Amino acid sequence: MSKEKLLVIGNGMAPGRMLEHLLESDPSRYAITVLNAEPRVNYNRLMLSPVLSGDKRYEDIITHDDDWYAAHAITLKKSTRAEHIDTAAHIVTAHTNGEPCTYPYDKLVIATGSNPIRIPLPGHTLDGVMVYRDLDDVDYMLRLASEGGKAVVIGGGLLGLEAAAGLKEQGMDVCVVHLSKHLMDKQLDSAASHLLQLEFERRGIEVRISTSTTEILGDTRVTGVLFSNEDSLDCDLVVMAVGIRPSTALADEAGLECAHGIIVDDDMRTSDAKVFALGECVEHRGTCYGLVAPLYDMARTLANTLLDDSKPFSGAVMATQLKVNGVKLYSAGQFGDLPDTPAVDDEVEEIVLRDAAAGIYKRLLLKGKNISGVVMYGDTEDGAWFFDLLKRRVDISEMRDTLIFGQAYQGGEPLDPMEAVAALPDESEICGCNGICKKTITTAIVSQGLRTLDQVRSHTKASSSCGTCTSLVEKLMVLSLGDSYQPAAVPPVCPCTQLGHDEVRRRIRVQSLKSIPAIMQALEWNSSGGCAKCRPALNYYLVCEWPSDYADDYQSRFINERVHANIQKDGTYSVVPRMWGGMTSSSELRAIADVVDKFDIPAVKVTGGQRIDLLGIEKVDLPAVWADLGEAGFVSGHAYAKGLRTVKTCVGKQWCRFGTQDSTALGIRLEHYLWGSWTPAKVKLAVSGCPRNCAEATCKDIGVICVDSGFEIHFAGAAGLDIKGTVVLGHVSSEDEVLDHVTALLQMYREQGHYLERIYKWAKRIGVDEIRKQIMDNSKMRRGYHDRFNASQAIAQIDPWAERVDGHDNHEFNTLKAHRLQVVA
């Protein structure tokens, strides 16, 4: 009896592994023919990146050579492209170097893999624009790279980053362009992405995130690329690595059921009983796979199916590693695909471990008693162990407390951090910035009688720079001084950290931390993404410290500052247009009246800060309301902001018989100077034209009382939860000086205030005398504050309402719509 004919279309890793399993179990059942479109034997596609970077050669990555095919009596048809499947006649038509030939089959396996997506940008067909998929692509890149030049890699996913690192190794200048905010956003969380981006930048690879490419430039050859922000970059090579699409054309044309991929059941059978498929070309229970582990699982299943056995494939969780030399990164589990029916008792929790000095980040996601996700950067030794626990759904509750420390640690005693420090040898370095070893510190503490952290810092310089070693130094103080040393009990910003606001702000400055993920890593936050307490604080600190470098993170802002209106108890909003110094006019009032009528606004109220409040506006109407107000010349009144709110004035000497100065004009001038600035908490000002103080300036954050001889500047008043009269900062004689001193005071508060701490509380903490000394007596410091305030204002004074009328953050004001109905079983 002649053998059954098994025909395999495609010669990638999945069918290669499948044949191995098949031959192992039953070497003689089938007469096997493999059609390979590429002119070579089977190689390990995963290892293309090491070939590109020069770490491996093609010969090293061959998995099945000619001898293997011969030894197993497999007919390998190289350079043979299958063109048509006749499922009724059981015949495949193919071409070998243009020569047609036919292959009959009893059973057919389709393993056509996938095609890289080529974005149809203008210029995508130019010479030097390529995708990264097979050995030909690698050869082409290597040839180009040998001439140096500049490459742009579009796509900061797994493949794109491997290509970028490889091209850099080969001597090219490389820029990675990535659409979303985080590299490898499909596999990593923002914290790990941040570290990865730092590493790539350290290697001299430029990384542009949140950037899309709009055009590839050049006549016949690529000469550059154009980005959506109208920036451009010269280059000699463009590599597109934006994803893959299952190759279904052949199966589709043959009438096999296809969706994203070729649909297979748990036995890898297609809609035709004699035709099977596996690898990247298939879709199984709605999922297409592109990583090797699930493809190998499919290979085992199919080998069994072909031998009339059943070992169903039931889907897979995947682990990812980046194959770039020196980058340790591991992720596993389905972060983005939690089941749609979570059980109440299966609360998701996370455990985070960071080591800023060593550049390590580890995060475990726990669901109930099991691990559901793993992300690791810097130290991935336990990745496989965690992944195994995840896959086998091992109950980890017994080792929950020590789990994150890894496998080697389990069963050991919990480490006493004090003992670990005590055990350090004398010459071990504690402070890396200043090169201070343990003995230097302990000796200084004892011999010079140091009692406080600041004393240790000034005598030894330890922990006086970046501060990362502060907790180590404090432990040394406890060891040296015993119970007589009590580390200052500073309340932490939130449960995500042990650091207080001052220390966080100090380190943002000295360590040049310029993003929320950078702060969380460097300061060893114990959550992956912070909480609703720390994120708005960190966002403010970054806005204040790096006004020109930092991109405001709107998702870390409270809703009012996100949509630039005040949320009310029923979910509607109130809108307060700015009326400079509390002055208005008939045309302004008429415009407000028209807006009230047009949008049927239910309530109009005069506020305590001399403004008009329009209450009860639906969120969806906000941009239209602002558009009409903007027409009339209004800008946002920032009645919602932790920022400059209002400058209240009296009518001053222009009208009042007691007025000593033009308090209204000064108030307007101050408001024009200060509006748009973000501050730790809200800031309200008032200017009164005489000591009768009709503008109530002596209970404001900052107040000015005009007198015959000039202006008295007051500050630190309160008329809210606390009631408190202002204290006098000092007397100045001109309006210009008022402006100088008030901006300097405001900037000092901006730089030192804890988030949500009003001026009067800040002043109490710092001391009124110290503030007077810096603002009134030290002209150099005052000038410094003043200049920094001006620099920040240059960027801050953009009307947020006008921006939103122009479509900024459109998504905030529209609802989603259900627009298509489909039935999924």
Added chain:
Amino acid sequence: MMEHTIDWLDIGNIDDIPPQGSRRIQMDGTRIAVFRTATDEVYALEDRCPHAGGPLSEGIVHGNCVTCPLHGWVISMHSGTAQGADQGNVRRYRIRRDGDRLLMGKDLEVSDAATKPAEYG
């Protein structure tokens, strides 16, 4: 394994919602908040805090929780339960991703009886 047929509505693309953000959708007279976490998980809850009816869709999203903008209650998006000392539950709705598309289960809220994975596994 029990077979269930659920009608799914396509409500948009994952990128219609900013990471750590939320959008609203109106369904059969109920306002539902659809959330996207930093790691691209999606959740759907009734847009009503159990405390004072605040719009959860306007809250700050952190981890798998959202903080209500009105009085700061923290609600687990995963279980719909108020965290910490506060007590209360929010209705959860079926939502899942199909690639980048977001699908919501039509008129099916997640009831406690329906939360055992085995029933839908």
